[in-house]
Amino acid sequence: xxxxxxxxxxxxxxxVDDTILVKDLxxxxxxxxxxxxxxxxxxxxxxxxxxxxxxxxxxxxxxxxGLDLVGEFSHYAEAxxxxxxxxxxxxxxxxxxxxxxxxxxxxxxxxxxxxxxDFLKPTYGTVSRYGVISCAASGEQVGVYAPDAKxxxxxxxxxxxxxxxxxxxxxxxxxxxTISYVxxxxxxxxxxxxxxxxxxxxxxxxxxxxxxxxxxxTVTEISCDIFDTANTAWQILMTAETCNNVSRYxxxxxxxxxxxYKNIDELYVxxxxxxxxxxxxxxxxxxxxxxxxxxxxxxxxKSLKVRRVLFETFEKLMESYDAVLTPVCSKTAYESYDIHxxxxxxxxxxxxxxxxxxxxxxxxxxxxxxxxxxxxxxSTLLSLAACVEKEGK
Amino acid sequence: xxxxxxxxxETHVELSTESKIFCSCGGHSAANEPNDCVCPACSGMPGMLxxxxxxxxxxxxTAGLMLNCDINKYTTFDKKNYYYPDLPCAxxxxxxxxxxxxxxxxxxxxxxxxxxxxxxxxxxxEDAGKLVHSGKYSYVDFNRTSVPLIEIVxxxxxxxxxxxxxxxxxxxxxxxxxxxSECEEGAMRCDVNISVRPEGxxxxxxxxxxxNMSSFEAIEKAxxxxxxxxxxxxxxxxxxxxxxxxxxDDASGKTFAMRNKETEADYxxxxxxNLMPIIIDDEWLEKIKANKPAAxxxxxxxxxxxxxxxxxxxxLISNHKISSLLDELVAKGANAKDAAAWILTDCAGILRKxxxxxxxxxxxxxxxxxxxxxxxxxxxxxxxxxxxxxxMVEEGVDPVAYCKExxxxxxxxxxxxxxxxxxxxxxxxxxxxxxKNGKVKAIQALFGxxxxxxxxxxxxxxxxxxxxxxxx
Numbered sequence: 001x002x003x004x005x006x007x008x009x010x011x012x013x014x015x016v017d018d019t020i021l022v023k024d025l026x027x028x029x030x031x032x033x034x035x036x037x038x039x040x041x042x043x044x045x046x047x048x049x050x051x052x053x054x055x056x057x058x059x060x061x062x063x064x065x066g067l068d069l070v071g072e073f074s075h076y077a078e079a080x081x082x083x084x085x086x087x088x089x090x091x092x093x094x095x096x097x098x099x100x101x102x103x104x105x106x107x108x109x110x111x112x113x114x115x116x117x118d119f120l121k122p123t124y125g126t127v128s129r130y131g132v133i134s135c136a137a138s139g140e141q142v143g144v145y146a147p148d149a150k151x152x153x154x155x156x157x158x159x160x161x162x163x164x165x166x167x168x169x170x171x172x173x174x175x176x177x178t179i180s181y182v183x184x185x186x187x188x189x190x191x192x193x194x195x196x197x198x199x200x201x202x203x204x205x206x207x208x209x210x211x212x213x214x215x216x217x218t219v220t221e222i223s224c225d226i227f228d229t230a231n232t233a234w235q236i237l238m239t240a241e242t243c244n245n246v247s248r249y250x251x252x253x254x255x256x257x258x259x260x261y262k263n264i265d266e267l268y269v270x271x272x273x274x275x276x277x278x279x280x281x282x283x284x285x286x287x288x289x290x291x292x293x294x295x296x297x298x299x300x301x302k303s304l305k306v307r308r309v310l311f312e313t314f315e316k317l318m319e320s321y322d323a324v325l326t327p328v329c330s331k332t333a334y335e336s337y338d339i340h341x342x343x344x345x346x347x348x349x350x351x352x353x354x355x356x357x358x359x360x361x362x363x364x365x366x367x368x369x370x371x372x373x374x375x376x377x378x379s380t381l382l383s384l385a386a387c388v389e390k391e392g393k
Numbered sequence: 394x395x396x397x398x399x400x401x402x403e404t405h406v407e408l409s410t411e412s413k414i415f416c417s418c419g420g421h422s423a424a425n426e427p428n429d430c431v432c433p434a435c436s437g438m439p440g441m442l443x444x445x446x447x448x449x450x451x452x453x454x455t456a457g458l459m460l461n462c463d464i465n466k467y468t469t470f471d472k473k474n475y476y477y478p479d480l481p482c483a484x485x486x487x488x489x490x491x492x493x494x495x496x497x498x499x500x501x502x503x504x505x506x507x508x509x510x511x512x513x514x515x516x517x518x519e520d521a522g523k524l525v526h527s528g529k530y531s532y533v534d535f536n537r538t539s540v541p542l543i544e545i546v547x548x549x550x551x552x553x554x555x556x557x558x559x560x561x562x563x564x565x566x567x568x569x570x571x572x573x574s575e576c577e578e579g580a581m582r583c584d585v586n587i588s589v590r591p592e593g594x595x596x597x598x599x600x601x602x603x604x605n606m607s608s609f610e611a612i613e614k615a616x617x618x619x620x621x622x623x624x625x626x627x628x629x630x631x632x633x634x635x636x637x638x639x640x641x642d643d644a645s646g647k648t649f650a651m652r653n654k655e656t657e658a659d660y661x662x663x664x665x666x667n668l669m670p671i672i673i674d675d676e677w678l679e680k681i682k683a684n685k686p687a688a689x690x691x692x693x694x695x696x697x698x699x700x701x702x703x704x705x706x707x708x709l710i711s712n713h714k715i716s717s718l719l720d721e722l723v724a725k726g727a728n729a730k731d732a733a734a735w736i737l738t739d740c741a742g743i744l745r746k747x748x749x750x751x752x753x754x755x756x757x758x759x760x761x762x763x764x765x766x767x768x769x770x771x772x773x774x775x776x777x778x779x780x781x782x783x784x785m786v787e788e789g790v791d792p793v794a795y796c797k798e799x800x801x802x803x804x805x806x807x808x809x810x811x812x813x814x815x816x817x818x819x820x821x822x823x824x825x826x827x828x829k830n831g832k833v834k835a836i837q838a839l840f841g842x843x844x845x846x847x848x849x850x851x852x853x854x855x856x857x858x859x860x861x862x863x864x865x
Contacts, residue, residue, distance in 0.1 A: 021440045133439040138666035166442050247483035248437045291661035
């Protein structure tokens with residue numbers, strides 16, 4: 001029997017990943033370090049949904065701080081059971097109408113792809129990050145899992161919009177998402193990313209492209225070599241920001257505290273040694289390193305510059321196309337593996353997802369493939385996904 | 394050999410804002426108990442995000458303007474990483490890359506003459522909480538966490554402890570009069586960078602930093618001790634000087650090494666992605682400039698020109714609330730010297746009787762001006778004015794309504810006064826006779842009787858001269 005929830009509530013219709021706070025429900029972000037932590041308030045996205053009559057069905061398992069592939073390294077769930085994302089599976093099974101997840105390093109998008117449900121990571125600044133257990137502040141966004149594009153749109157309409165409690169929230173009050181005809185739109189398939197995927201994934205991309213063509217969309221293959229650079233830059237920024245943001249979990253205020261310690265340094269070291277898993281520790285080490293005095297200029301500072309350059313490069317590309325079609329992961333299912341390999345594996349797989357986090361553009365998963373658009377191009381992505389989905393039904 | 398002292402200062406000043414720098418908690422001065430002024434944001438709980446307090450930016454800019462700094466139109470925040478239980482997020486939000494103010498200058502007048510101290514930068518940051526150690530345990534109090542600070546960094550331009558103290562006193566009176574900080578005990582903390590070199594040398598000596606001192610007396614003592622230690626080391630080779638951080642022990646009057654360059658922490662500074670860059674456009678800057686109180690020297694000159702005494706100027710300059718009350722009265726058309734006397738003599742006197750100080754004065758400029766106007770127009774005399782003032786200070790009454798209610802505003806024309814005087818003279822023949830026989834004091838009884846008859850109305854000086862006239 002697979003357990004999807006960390007905490008389960010009755011009569012709910014929205015699942016919320018355990019990286020997002022719901023008032024009075026234990027929030028752990030999949031980590032032992034936050035054991036027993038009960039938040040005093042709900043995330044803004046949750047509050048907005050509840051005010052429209054949605055009800056939280058529970059807190060779904062995530063991998064520790066959402067750092068792994070799809071949720072396999074949660075402190076609270078068996079790795080085997082979590083090789084598909086819990087929230088994505090619940091949506092797939094129809095047990096909830098939709099789910100919220102934090103897209104930070106691709107785990108939510110990969111989970112949606114493996115379960116073949118839809119997921120939208122909106123433009124950075126669209127959904128308030130108030131109440132998100134933050135790791136990589138400069139690129140993470142609350143996203144929506146739903147069975148189809150229409151379901152994603154419905155939830156997005158409720159949760160998107162300015163929130164004064166989040167300094168990175170854009171001023172737009174509403175976004176006016178629409179699903180409309182796509183005939184005449186132009187979509188590019190990125191050759192370099194296609195080559196990194198297995199045959200089954202390639203077949204999915206081709207099928208999706210055919211679906212688009214049938215609706216009058218022009219699909220062409222292009223060469224675009226920015227994805228590896230984007231991934232390296234994002235891993236540097238992401239690990240640095242995560243290292244900093246999880247440093248508050250020190251055993252002093254809440255969450256897990258080691259039983260054995262002789263002084264404050266041991267309290268820190270022992271609590272954190274026991275509280276974090278191997279992958280988080282690797283991220284902390286990597287993040288500390290890229291921020292250290294000797295490396296800062298060549299790593300962190302350079303990544304910020306790369307971010308600016310790639311932002312412009314992608315914008316230029318999007319002058320000729322409405323969306324880019326890529327794989328979300330290299331294969332259609334993951335096998336279980338050892339946590340000591342996790343850092344490298346995630347790095348490898350993030351080549352498909354990192355650009356959207358790095359430069360803040362929207363990314364939509366549908367039918368196991370990914371569509372990336374220009375900033376505020378969500379309606380185009382929803383429309384493209386919807387037209388193929390309708391055909392499939 | 395003669396040596397020259399070279400000192401640079403980093404001064405942390407707690408800002409007088411109603412709320413903390415990144416959340417809406419009240420400042421720690423509003424707290425009665427430990428952890429009274431704490432919310433999920435300033436106690437470092439997950440899910441909370443910092444939101445910039447606009448007033449902090451405005452006060453930092455005002456401080457920059459007072460210290461003749463360039464105000465940077467683009468300013469950003471960075472995170473400084475270190476672990477300590479009083480720092481709930483394990484990082485402090487501060488400014489490294491783009492501080493709000495740079496390149497300032499302040500002129501000091503000391504016994505050695507006029508000296509310019511260059512200000513390297515002013516930046517905004519949040520304070521940490523505090524630890525209370527008791528027996529086996531240490532307790533954490535987050536009331537002070539995220540209270541806004543500005544840090545003012547000077548160039549190594551001080552040459553004596555006297556200059557340092559003069560500078561700090563100047564900052565204190567500037568910031569008080571500018572409403573930037575109350576500069577109370579502990580709200581102004583200094584790190585002193587100090588080195589010594591042979592007189593005439595251009596090169597700097599080995600520098601040590603004495604951390605976190607808040608009393609000016611301690612700062613002066615620490616500088617004198619540390620300077621002597623450096624000079625002894627150079628002159629007599631008593632020890633080898635190393636670049637290090639030291640602390641001053643007030644009891645022994647000595648400094649002690651805390652950590653040296655090798656063991657110094659790497660704070661891994663990097664930009665805070667949760668706070669967008671702050672853009673200070675011309676419109677905003679002009680608004681801040683318009684609200685900026687006059688510089689202390691300028692203001693003191695204005696007061697002096699208005700005939701206010703030096704002693705009164707000192708009282709005004711060090712109290713922003715009172716000086717702005719005076720400025721408001723002057724703006725309404727009051728005579729500055731008179732207004733100063735009303736506040737600093739009359740109001741202060743009433744407050745003192747009640748065991749209070751001018752800081753407790755809760756009077757609007759409008760109300761005080763109304764009283765001054767009534768006196769000036771001759772509607773009431775000073776005695777009546779004093780009665781009204783007492784009621785205003787003690788009960789917060791409206792002066793005009795109170796005056797009417799108590800019948801203090803009764804206007805009396807001279808014929809009425811004369812009639813009263815005639816009546817008093819007729820009824821007190823004994824006193825009249827005494828006075829005419831050279832017993833000058835007897836007029837007091839007659840005057841008192843007149844005042845009683847008039848129920849305090851009328852101008853005492855006029856009444857007295859009329860009375861003298863009639864008795865001739």
